[in-house]
Amino acid sequence: xxxxxxxxxxxxxxxxxxxxxxxxxxxxxxxxxxxxxxxxxxxxxxxxxxxxxxxxxxxxxxxxxxxxxxxxxxxxxxxxxxxxxxxxxxxxxxxxxxxxxxxxxxxxxxxxxxxxxxxxxxxxxxxxxxxxxxxxxxxxxxxxxxxxxxxxxxxxxxxxxxxxxxxxxxxxxxxxxxxx
Numbered sequence: 485x486x487x488x489x490x491x492x493x494x495x496x497x498x499x500x501x502x503x504x505x506x507x508x509x510x511x512x513x514x515x516x517x518x519x520x521x522x523x524x525x526x527x528x529x530x531x532x533x534x535x536x537x538x539x540x541x542x543x544x545x546x547x548x549x550x551x552x553x554x555x556x557x558x559x560x561x562x563x564x565x566x567x568x569x570x571x572x573x574x575x576x577x578x579x580x581x582x583x584x585x586x587x588x589x590x591x592x593x594x595x596x597x598x599x600x601x602x603x604x605x606x607x608x609x610x611x612x613x614x615x616x617x618x619x620x621x622x623x624x625x626x627x628x629x630x631x632x633x634x635x636x637x638x639x640x641x642x643x644x645x646x647x648x649x650x651x652x653x654x655x656x657x658x659x660x661x662x663x664x
Contacts, residue, residue, distance in 0.1 A: 517530045521569075526562075534558045537557050559624075585622075614645055616635070621646055
């Protein structure tokens, strides 16, 4: 199914848009959400919220890449639910681990809009495999084991690559005058 057809259905307010979205992107969005929440029921609720948000936001938005658009929505919904569920305790999933890995690089005082361009440029300069590993770990919140399996590498290799990439990101931020 072509994304533009699905988007056109949203614009026409056809229920086929939701059916086609679930069929094409449902399992991938489920995986993204589950990687964050580690809970089947919360994941299902986030997926339902995703379809509602997509229905409400298309139109007026006409996404260029429907998959990326949906992934961003479900990721944000899942992170919000995670924060709500773990307001007073730390969970055992990947979210605390990922934040611990990045806390020496990204400071609380930084705003998303302040570093988006720098981060995009930094990622664009990385070798493809390194960029993919970084995104899988820090955007999609995949475990080290999943990344190693996806790239057919040892876990220690993935850990070292991610550490070196975080260190390089820290140096890039410092070079731009952003204190870490």
